Amino acid sequence: MTAQPELKKRNMSTKILQICTHSGTFHADETLAVFMLKLLGRFSNAKVVRSRKPADWEASDIVVDVSGKYDGKKFFDHHQREFTGTFNDQYKTKLSSAGLVFKHFGKEIICSVLGFSTEKNAKDIDFVYDRVYKDFVEAIDANDNGINKYANQNDLIPKFHDRNFSLAGTVANLNPSWDSDPTDADFDAQFQVASQLMGKAFMQFLNYIGKSFLPAKQYVQKAFDERFSVDKSGKIILMNRYVPWKEHIYNIEKSNNVEGQILYVLFPDSNSNWRITAVPVSASSFDSRKKLPAEWRGLRDQALSDKTGIPNCVFIHAAGFTGGVESKEGALKLAKLSL
Structure with missing residues (x-):
């Protein structure tokens, strides 16, 4: 009898959490959002469900890029008409699911990946948090929300096409081809490939900023002095x-x-x-x-x-x-x- 409460406690602590995003065609923002969530200890072994069914949203622990809801706790969607959120007052780009996840969990992710401490590395965390958003995540937000890089886009004549050179274009091309009559399972399998691609690029940049760029300043400062x-x-x-x-x-x-x-x-x-x-x-x-x-x-x-x-x-x-x-x-x- 005395062992039952302890067993119940242990079973609760090993519960597998669930991340939900939408099914069907995937994009760069939610593939990265899911990858970033899985960098957090509590979501590292989470089950990823891709569904547009409200019942699956309610059964999940966190929902990204679907549901038409944003509360900063469980729901992280940006498609609702009234949503206009940005990273902070310094930015004008509307957030996508990637930006929303990074805004709320970015500092925790930075500490987890780089081994930073909120007590010892507060300034470094703030620097990396802003820099990774500005130089990586913001472009994903802009792409997903259809925001042009230039104010007068129609006045610019490109000298070459670079859509398929970008991460967003590469992810789009990973979706199964229409002529193969893809199933949900086909989309889900390719989603995992795309998420790993986005995640690898994100991790490389985060590690570069935190482990290479940031520590380099002391050497440049010494040379300057x-x-x-x-x-x-x-x-x-x-x-x-x-x-x-x-x-x-x-x-x-x-x-x-x-x-x-x-x-x-x-x-x-x-x-x-x-x-x-x-x-x-x-x-x-x-x-x-x-x-x-x-x-x-x-x-x-x-x-x-x-x-x-x-x-x-x-x-x-x-x-x-x-x-x-x-x-x-x-x-x-x-x-x-x-x-």
């Missing part, structure tokens, strides 16, 4: 290892009221050579603040060494934004000559 010992102009920074540096440069310059001053970044590359790279005008720009000299561009090896007077040169890109040389000293000489 030591720039005058590299060259008296303060326009060259030198790092003894490669780290993602571009966005950190802009942020560090801004916080020190010296925006636009760093022109060249030097670092070792993967071939044991040294790289000189001109700082772009912006993180997404192909133009540089100050390109490497025009007379060097496109030259390689001995021809480049003869032109610059610096031994063991490797190349200068034809566009003038980067080049290589075998030694740190050579890279620094290239940078100083380029000034």
Whole structure:
């Protein structure tokens, strides 16, 4: 008799939770929403049901992208006419099911994946939370809600088609073909493939931001602080290892009221050579603040060494934004000559 309550408690604690989304054709937003939910411990072994039946919604523990309801607890749909929710006041893009799940569970997901603590890593969590939404999830929200990237879409003439190059396009193409007379089981099987695809891309970006980009700032900051010992102009920074540096440069310059001053970044590359790279005008720009000299561009090896007077040169890109040389000293000489 005394064992029965304990048995009942154990059975309740091992209950398999259920995630529900809609059946039929699937899209990028709900495939990612389901994947993100399964990153949470309580949903890691959850059963995924795809249904448009209210009875299945009620029987589930969480419902995404279907039901016409949003309460931030169980129901996470965005299709109802009155829904206009965004990630926060800084964003104007209407949320899809992916954005809704990330808005409510994103910080918990970040802590789970990256091992962050809300007590020790509060600022880092906030940074990653906003950055992952801005640079990954928001595009999925916009795509699902039919929001154009450009305000004057009709005035733009694309030079090529990229729909099938995008994650959303790839997911759409994973739906079973109409001419195969697909069953619900066929759609469900392909949904799992699409969810894993979206999830892998999400995890790669989340890990990059949390484990690569964020820790890199300390190295860029150190190089910035030591720039005058590299060259008296303060326009060259030198790092003894490669780290993602571009966005950190802009942020560090801004916080020190010296925006636009760093022109060249030097670092070792993967071939044991040294790289000189001109700082772009912006993180997404192909133009540089100050390109490497025009007379060097496109030259390689001995021809480049003869032109610059610096031994063991490797190349200068034809566009003038980067080049290589075998030694740190050579890279620094290239940078100083380029000034």
